[in-house]
Amino acid sequence: MADTGLQISNVDHSYEDKQVLHNVNFDVPDGKVVALLGPSGCGKSTILRAIAGLITPDRGRISLQGRDLTKVQVRNRKLGMVFQNFALFSHMTVAENVAYGLAHLPRQERRERVSRLLELVRLTAFANRFPPSLSGGQQQRVAVARALATDPSALLMDEPFGALDRALRSELQAELVRMQDDVGITTVMVTHDQEEAQAVAGQLVVMNEGRVEQVGSPEEIYDHPASLFVNGFIGHANQQHATVTGAGRLRTADGSEIAMNRTLNYLPGAEVIVTSRPEDLSLSLTEQPGAIAARFDRAVVMGRFLTIDAKLPDGTAIKAQVLRDGGPRPGKGDAIWLIPDTSRLHVFPGNNQIN
Amino acid sequence: MIRKETLLSWPMIAFMVLFFISPLLLLAGISLRGADGSWGLGNFAAFLSDPFARGVLTGTLALGAKVTCFVSLAALPLVMLYWHAGKRLRGLILICTLLPMLTANVVRTFAWVVLLGRNGPISQTLLGLGLTERPFSLLFSETGLIIALVQIELPLLLLPVFAVLNRADRKTLEAAEVLGAGRWRAWFSAIFPQIIPAVLAGWVLVFASATTSYVTQSVIGGARLIYLPQFVYREVGVLFQWPMAAAISILLLASTGVIMLGLTMLARHERLQGHA
Numbered sequence: 001m002a003d004t005g006l007q008i009s010n011v012d013h014s015y016e017d018k019q020v021l022h023n024v025n026f027d028v029p030d031g032k033v034v035a036l037l038g039p040s041g042c043g044k045s046t047i048l049r050a051i052a053g054l055i056t057p058d059r060g061r062i063s064l065q066g067r068d069l070t071k072v073q074v075r076n077r078k079l080g081m082v083f084q085n086f087a088l089f090s091h092m093t094v095a096e097n098v099a100y101g102l103a104h105l106p107r108q109e110r111r112e113r114v115s116r117l118l119e120l121v122r123l124t125a126f127a128n129r130f131p132p133s134l135s136g137g138q139q140q141r142v143a144v145a146r147a148l149a150t151d152p153s154a155l156l157m158d159e160p161f162g163a164l165d166r167a168l169r170s171e172l173q174a175e176l177v178r179m180q181d182d183v184g185i186t187t188v189m190v191t192h193d194q195e196e197a198q199a200v201a202g203q204l205v206v207m208n209e210g211r212v213e214q215v216g217s218p219e220e221i222y223d224h225p226a227s228l229f230v231n232g233f234i235g236h237a238n239q240q241h242a243t244v245t246g247a248g249r250l251r252t253a254d255g256s257e258i259a260m261n262r263t264l265n266y267l268p269g270a271e272v273i274v275t276s277r278p279e280d281l282s283l284s285l286t287e288q289p290g291a292i293a294a295r296f297d298r299a300v301v302m303g304r305f306l307t308i309d310a311k312l313p314d315g316t317a318i319k320a321q322v323l324r325d326g327g328p329r330p331g332k333g334d335a336i337w338l339i340p341d342t343s344r345l346h347v348f349p350g351n352n353q354i355n
Numbered sequence: 356m357i358r359k360e361t362l363l364s365w366p367m368i369a370f371m372v373l374f375f376i377s378p379l380l381l382l383a384g385i386s387l388r389g390a391d392g393s394w395g396l397g398n399f400a401a402f403l404s405d406p407f408a409r410g411v412l413t414g415t416l417a418l419g420a421k422v423t424c425f426v427s428l429a430a431l432p433l434v435m436l437y438w439h440a441g442k443r444l445r446g447l448i449l450i451c452t453l454l455p456m457l458t459a460n461v462v463r464t465f466a467w468v469v470l471l472g473r474n475g476p477i478s479q480t481l482l483g484l485g486l487t488e489r490p491f492s493l494l495f496s497e498t499g500l501i502i503a504l505v506q507i508e509l510p511l512l513l514l515p516v517f518a519v520l521n522r523a524d525r526k527t528l529e530a531a532e533v534l535g536a537g538r539w540r541a542w543f544s545a546i547f548p549q550i551i552p553a554v555l556a557g558w559v560l561v562f563a564s565a566t567t568s569y570v571t572q573s574v575i576g577g578a579r580l581i582y583l584p585q586f587v588y589r590e591v592g593v594l595f596q597w598p599m600a601a602a603i604s605i606l607l608l609a610s611t612g613v614i615m616l617g618l619t620m621l622a623r624h625e626r627l628q629g630h631a
Contacts, residue, residue, distance in 0.1 A: 052529075052533055053533075054529050054532075054533075074529075074532045074533060075532050075533070075534075075535045075536060075537065076535075077533075078535070079533060080533070081529075081530065081533040083526050083529070083530055084526075085524075085526060087524065087526035087527045087529065087530040088527075088530075089527060089530075089531075089544055089545065089548070090548070090628070091548040091551075091626040091627060092544075092626075100531070100534050100536070100544070101534035101535050101536075103535075103536075103540075104535075130625060130626065130628065132628050133628075146530075146534070147533075147534075150534060150535065
């Protein structure tokens with residue numbers, strides 16, 4: 001086992017009778033940012049609290065640079081944490097908040113450290129203000145400065161942008177990336193927002209129902225989702241039930257034949273779900289071999305693109321995104337055909353079936 | 356013109372003016388009436404120049420301060436227990452706090468007469484343990500009065516603090532712990548500031564209630580320990596010096612009022628703004 005980075009191995013946890021973490025495993029390399037991504041209640045915050053020591057997991061090991069943290073008390077873990085609503089001490093000034101974790105240092109050193117950190121988060125002018133008088137974005141930066149002040153071995157962030165309005169988020173995400181480049185601290189961030197995760201983190205850990213579904217870079221996860229859940233959670237995925245008819249051949253529930261450009265690891269006759277990204281479908285007003293027949297519902301202009309909502313014969317919604325210029329514009333209820341880029345289709349086991 | 360939005364408050368304002376503000380003004384007016392029928396501040400001058408009367412005034416304020424202080428000391432462990440308690444224990448503590456308040460002040464005072472007396476459990480226990488040679492009575496002593504008042508006024512401090520603890524932000528406490536603070540430092544920097552406004556409100560209630568609790572003061576303090584309420588009663592009911600009684604009442608109101616105002620101002624301090 002490597003002696004660097006943060007390692008989460010085989011962590012299980014239950015609240016009362018309900019198991020909220022199932023055998024969670026992932027590593028955070030030294031100096032990298034990893035985002036724990038998943039819908040609310042998927043256990044991502046629980047894992048963060050376990051790393052911080054705010055809860056003790058039932059089983060498993062959490063180690064940082066080779067040191068087992070499981071038995072170390074919260075205050076001795078030397079971690080920095082940014083809470084969702086920042087949890088600032090509102091009776092202390094910004095400078096006092098930042099200095100909170102530095103009580104053990106001599107006064108002079110403490111003062112220098114605080115001013116350096118306020119400079120880092122660009123809040124020097126606000127040193128003597130009280131947190132309630134600051135804007136949400138400024139409070140968030142105070143929280144980051146306070147967490148970084150103790151020179152922690154890792155930074156944990158629980159929905160750090162969750163309490164901010166949308167316009168401010170991307171600005172602060174860029175700010176965080178800049179700061180992370182300066183400081184180079186191992187960071188674990190919890191978020192339910194995939195754009196945020198992709199903007200800040202180099203590696204994503206996608207979680208669902210207490211399990212890690214996939215670990216990888218944003219590209220890997222988007223292009224090669226490991227499960228139907230990941231496929232649908234990161235970006236949009238159109239789903240169709242289908243049956244495998246031969247090596248690399250599928251027949252969808254409504255009867256269209258799809259010839260994949262690769263062989264599939266499924267036995268003929270296996271029930272599968274085939275998914276497509278909206279941008280991997282192209283639009284045609286005439287029947288094409290291998291195209292998905294659908295009824296046009298409506299189209300929304302998104303800059304250069306047209307986002308098409310259509311319905312399959314069985315009523316399932318399907319989305320496509322095509323280039324706007326010169327393309328056909330069907331009317332509501334018209335028959336359309338959507339031609340998939342078969343190299344980018346994903347196939348997952350159908351219901352009630354073990355791969 | 357009567358504005359539509361304020362219309363609903365007029366009955367309450369009329370009630371307050373009729374039954375609170377005008378009697379108070381009347382009281383202030385009476386206090387300015389001299390014994391010889393002249394008008395002026397003679398009653399106040401007479402009261403404040405009398406060393407005994409001055410002693411009663413400072414004694415009353417000191418009683419309020421002592422009771423407030425001991426109530427705070429008694430409340431601290433209960434507040435700590437309440438904070439760490441689970442849902443069920445919190446309910447139990449709350450019921451135990453509220454229960455005495457369902458009994459009249461007079462009844463609680465007489466219960467303390469029994470407890471503090473020569474044959475009461477306090478005296479008997481200390482005697483049995485050999486800590487004292489003969490039975491003693493805490494009745495008619497300030498110690499006994501303070502013990503009784505602390506028990507009687509304790510809920511006034513506890514209830515507002517419990518209310519705040521119920522919705523206290525635990526995240527700040529966790530933040531303090533992650534930053535390396537020990538248990539006590541974390542509690543005092545994360546939870547204590549949140550309850551300060553409630554503590555100040557509780558102090559105002561306890562102080563006002565302790566300085567004016569005529570029944571407890573006279574029953575347990577007896578005739579030797581005189582506080583302002585009894586002093587006022589003596590002027591009204593025994594000496595029939597109504598203008599003097601009015602002047603003393605105004606002084607009591609003003610002195611407790613100043614202390615309450617000070618505490619309220621303290622609660623508006625910039626450092627407490629986030630917790631208000």
